[in-house]
Amino acid sequence: MTLALPALAPALVPSLPTHERWFVESREAGDWSFFLSPLPLALTAAVVVVTVLWRVVALRVDRPELPVLRPLARLVPWVPRLLGIHLGVALLALAATGAFITPSNDHxxxxxxxxxxxxxxxxxxxxVTGWQLRTAAALVLGLAPALALVAGWTALGECANLAAVAAFLVVVPPGPDAYGAAHPSRAHLRWALLWLRLGVGVALVVLAFSEKLTNPAMAIDTLERYPALDVFALVGLDVSPETFVAVAGATELLFGLLVISGAFPQVAVLVAMVPFNATLLLFGQTEMVGHLPVYGVFLALLVYGSSEETYGAVRWLPDRSPRRSVVPAPVA
Known part of the structure; x- marks a missing residue:
């Protein structure tokens, strides 16, 4: 759910990422023989290299990469409130349709x-009310054992994006005023954004493996039922279903790793929004409700990444290197 370097975009972006379990019969993952075949391994290696290079280049740019989006920085104080609304509407809509946490868990x-x-x-x-959201978000995190019990550990990993939003709100909840403006410390914002990125990135990486790279049968079933997903065919390229699955899995893996890296968030979000919005035309309401927390995360990364004061917090990672003690120079 994030982006590709321009040079690799034609190779990786054509496959629209979607959640197969929401629309076809669920199948168990674990076909590692497919992932360990030459093409998936090569694409995975390319994805890792692209992610590392992407972050290295981003660390050399000491400002938001797209200055034209600077006006979005005005929304910074209200991002926690907006995230709470995204998560709340998603949970309410899922409950109304009889689904628990994810559209596929409706039994x-x-x-x-x-x-x-x-x-x-x-x-x-x-x-949605915006009142005492730290407590509400903590209770959302408390639903994790129930989800693991009724749907399994894989579903827990696939839904880490909801936990990411909840974790953010635990660290940085909306403020107490009527509009919920929040003014967290730099340290709190860094950790909140780190949990946000990790949760969404983990969800995408798990989905890349559980629904594609180690579950090619379910991915091919999805492609057969919804041939419009194959953008290769739309541009006149004839590729095998296995090749499509490998590229689709690598695309989702790339999106997940780039979200975790936090590098160039403005460009990342704008590129990721193309495939995520394109699938709405095919899958409609179910896709929109299931992706609402992700849309909220995209908004948060875009807004924080557009501010001169907060863009550095988006790509921050904890520094575990030992700090050198400073020895004072002798006084003459």
Whole structure:
């Protein structure tokens, strides 16, 4: 869900990323023989190299990369409030359709399933109100064991984007005034953005493997049911389904790693929004509701990355290198 270097864009962007489990019958991942074949391995190596180069180049640019987007910096104080609304609407819409945390998890039954949906809906309403969102976000994180219990650990990783937004709101909640303007310290903002990037990036990396790189059968099934996903065919290129799956998985993996890197967030978000919005034309409401937290994350990265005061926090990573002690110079 982020971008590719211009030189590699034609090779990686054609495959529109989507969540196969939302639209076709779920299948177990674990076909590592496909990932360990030459093409997926080569594309994965290329993705890692691109990510490293992307961050190295970004660290040499000491300003927001797209000055034309500087007016977006005015939204910085209200990003936590907007993230709360995105997460709240997503949870409320999922509960209304009988799905718990993710559209594919819509098979809950009995009193226990109804209770989970009611809790999900209540938290969604709470997040939309903007009142005491740190507590509401912490309770959203508390739903993780229930999701792992009813849907498995893979689903927990695939839904890490929701946890990312909740973790951000725990560290940087909206302010107490009527409009929720927040003014966190630099340290709090750095950590909040780090959790935000890690959660969304992990979700994309897990999806790249669980639905494509180690689950080619389900990816090919999706392609057969929705041939419009194959953008190669739209430009007159005839590629095998296996090649399509490898490229699609590498694309999603690239997006995840670039989100984690935090490098050039303005360009990253603008490129990522193209495939994410294109799938709305095919999958409609389900895709929009499922991706609402991701859209909120894109907005946050775009706004913080457009501000002279906060762009550095978007790409910040903890420095674990030992600090050298400064020895004072002798006085003459």
């Amino acid at each position: 809950l039954e009995g009193a226990g399933g109804s209770a989970l949906l009611l809790v999900e809906a209540a938290l969604g309403i709470w997040l």
